[in-house]
Amino acid sequence: MYHYAESVNRVDQMEKLKILSAAAKYDVACTSSGVDRNATRGSLGSASACGICHTFAADGRCVSLLKILLTNVCVYDCRYCANRRSNDIPRAVFTPREIAELTINFYKRNYIEGLFLSSSVIRDANHTMEQIYETLKLLRGVYKFNGYIHIKAIPGADEGLIRAAGFLADRMSVNIELPSEESLNRLAPDKTKESILKPMSLLKKGIVQSREEVALFHSAPSFVPAGQSTQMIVGASPESDKKIIDLTESLYKRYSLKRVFFSAYTPVSDNPLLPSVKPPLLREHRLYQADWLLRFYGFSADEILKNPDENLSLNLDPKCHWALNNLNMFPVEINTADTRTLLRVPGIGARSAERILSARRVGSLTFENLKKLGIVLKRARYFITCQGKMYERISMDPEILEMKLTENKLGGAYKQLSLFDEPALLAEGASEG
Amino acid sequence: MLTAIFDGSLDGFLSVVYSCYYDKRPYDYVYEDGVYQQQLDSDYFYVPTEPARSVRVMEAIGKRVSQDAQTNVCYCCLANDKERFTSLLRYVRLGFKAGAAADNYLQDPHVLKVHKLVQYVLREAHLLTGFCRFKETKSGVYYASISPVNNALPILAEHFRERLMNQPWVIHDTARGIAAVYDCNDYRIDPVKNSPHVDCSDDEARFQELWRAFFDSVAIKERLNKDLQRNLIPLRFRKHVTEFQNNSPAFITQAPRL
Known part of the structure; x- marks a missing residue:
């Protein structure tokens, strides 16, 4: 296919790699997790x-995947995107x-765990998806590549193509891009909410169906075994x-993502x-922390924030923040x-909770023991008791606790107290936490 | 006070456990030959390594304590800590008393130490499954060098035996002077005296260059965070990692602190 000299090819490939990896860097997902697949002879x-x-x-x-775009030539003109047509x-x-x-x-050479292949839309959605599918077919079929592959489903591409690619990839994703329809209309005039949600529900259906098939027939091919993901710009x-x-x-619940x-918005245009x-x-x-609370700590979105216009502290x-607003549930007796309750204590994560549960089976725990187990008491100490004792004498007042919790941070919760409007301050403190 | 001295291998340690019960010597300390200091008030016993005994002890740990305890013993032996065998012996003895519940006794300093060391060994080995970099040599063998704190080589070799099943490779632990050599069939871990001369294939430089270019261009310059990078890939790993070796552009090697 390539008739030009090797040296030209080399320079060319280097330039291409630079351009197309720089163009892909705003895609956040670089995880290679979620699927366990043993190697086989010959692959x-x-x-x-x-x-x-x-x-x-x-x-x-x-960096765990070779994250590149197939191309950064794009027919769309989304204003937040560096690859927009007009750039x-x-x-x-x-x-x-x-x-x-x-x-x-x-x-x-063990540089990477696999491939993350995304693309701008060249010519049209179907052509782009076809090229992605070709790449996967080559990797899995000809090169017998058994590592991790994450690809983008191009919104607007033919269903059959997306399905076919899904059987070769480990994870697929469709970027929701912006958190609301109005923003999408304003900043990405060529995309609609429907065009994004359609491939998402297609993937969901495929995944559910394939799970059932694999449960029945072990050898059935699995469709996107590591699940689908998405990303939005903040x-x-x-x-x-x-x-x-x-x-x-709702994405976790309705589309089982x-x-x-x-992705924190990095200015790429002066629009x-x-x-x-x-x-x-x-x-x-903070959003990722809240995301973790949703997925691993049994919180619901309404517990994390109440008012529709509220932002995370x-x-x-x-x-x-949640604990300060729900002080009636604390302190918690470690023993x-x-x-579920342990996981809700600030500063105690899944691993710490597991250690506490295992260690207290053979003896009652004190604060000394907790420290030795490697439980970080920096935040937890205000919210727990060990054998009925608090770590230190402290009043369970949200304002005082907040001050303690933010003590060593710049821009902490220190407030100039006023002599005159104290009741108002207290009321504000209680709602703000 | 009783101190056992042995050769430092897993089999050796299991022979010490055997000797502890069958010679009725409840050792207070266990050390590898050559890494201990003589104390006045202690009696020293050199315990020879006997594979037949070690197999029996290992089986007993699996049956009477737990499978987890078996793996803990294996991994803890790979740690880089002079006192590990002493703690490990206490851990095993507690295991024979308490059964599988031994792992719950985290208030016991020896149990905790064994757990911490195992965690350290596994964490470092896991990092190295990512940070280990192979170079293609003229003969087609892929060569990688590492110098971990703990002896991560056996764990790494298991990992790469699967992952890079169809290519011959060598992983060389330059700190310990040992290497795992895989011939597309099985691997062996042998001592290596000198640092071998690695004759790279023609393509090697090109792919290294491509990889470095990729590595530099995926970083978002507005988000530069060298401290975070250093926490996640500590400096001690970097001398073996392709993208941190020589000709990296200036912003990678000497970025301002934000």
Whole structure:
């Protein structure tokens, strides 16, 4: 296929890789978890359910997959996107074979856990999806690649194509992009809510159906075994955190997504419709914490935030925030509380809870014991008792606790007290937490 | 006070456990030969390694304590801690008394220590399953070097035996002077004296370059966070990791603190 000299090809490939990996970097998902697949003779690689990070980029984000776009040539003109049609940037297109060759050679050197293939929409959705499918067929069929593959389902592509690709990939995702329909209309005029939700429900149906088939016939091919995920941009549009968390919860419930990713908006254009600020990294972090509460700690979206326009507190993590608003449930006795209650104590996570449960089977625990077990008491100590004793004398007053919890942070909860409007202050404190 | 000295291997340790019960010597300390200091008030016994005995002890641990205890013993032996065998012996002895519940006794400093060491070993080995970088040599063998704190090589070799099943590879632990050698069939771990000369294949430099380019371009410059990066891939790993070796662009090697 390639008639030009090797050296040209080399420079060319390097340039392409630079352009198309830089274009893919705003896609957040780089997880390689969720599927365990043993290696077989004659094929290359395996997948590990816990996921393996292969390196960490200078921004501290994990790199586990070769994350690239098939192309950054796009027919759409979404305002938040660096690859929009109207943006004047270098463009490139990979062929399926080039991607396969890169993936295999990186994998053999243990640089990566697999491939993350996304794409801008070149020509039309079907053509783009076809190219992605070609790449997968090449990797799985010709190169016998058995590692992890995450691909994007291109909204608007033919159902049959998406299904066919789903049998070759481990995870598929459709980006919901923005947390509400109005924002989508405003910033991504070529996309509609329906066009995004349609492939999502298609994937969901496929996954459910395939699970049933695999349960009946062990050898049935599995469809997207690591589940589907999505991502939305935070900070490009005016939605409150409460709206985002509600949306997240309903995505987990209605589309049984594996993960919802958040991406702090990084200015990529000077369009007046978009904010030109630093990416809201702390907000993104708080949203992920809330996401964890939804998935692993048994919280519901309404518990995390109540009012529709409320945002997550930047000073306190969402669990602390919840605890301060529900002080009637604390303190919790470490030696008798059940798992669910333990998990709701700020500072106690799944691992700590597990350790406490196991250690207290053979003896009553004290604060000294907890420290030795590696339980972090920095936040937990205000909310627990050991053998009926508190860690220190402290009043269970939300305001005092908040001050203690944010003590060593800049911009903590210190407030200039007023001599005159004390009742108002107290009322505010109780609702704000 | 009784102190057992042995060769430092897993079989050796299990022979110490055997000797503890069958020679009726409840050892207070257990040390690897060469890494202990003589104390005035202690009697020293050199316990020879006997595979037949170690097999029996291992079976007994599996039956009378638990399978978890078996794996804990195996992994704890790989840790890099002089006192590990002493704690491990106490742990096993508690196990023979308390059965599977031994793992609940986290208030016991020895049990806790065994658990912590096992966790450390497994965590480091897990990191290395990602950070280990192979180079393709002219002969087609893939070579990787590592220098972990704990002896992660046996765990890594198990991992890569599966993952890179169809290519011959060598993982060289330069800190311990041992290497796992895989020939597409099975691997062996042998001592290696000198650092071997690695003759890279023609394609190798090209793919390293491509990988470095990829690594640099996936970082979002507005989110630069070197401290986080250093927490997640500590400096001690980096000398063996391709993307941190030489010709990286300036912003990767010397970025300002944000």
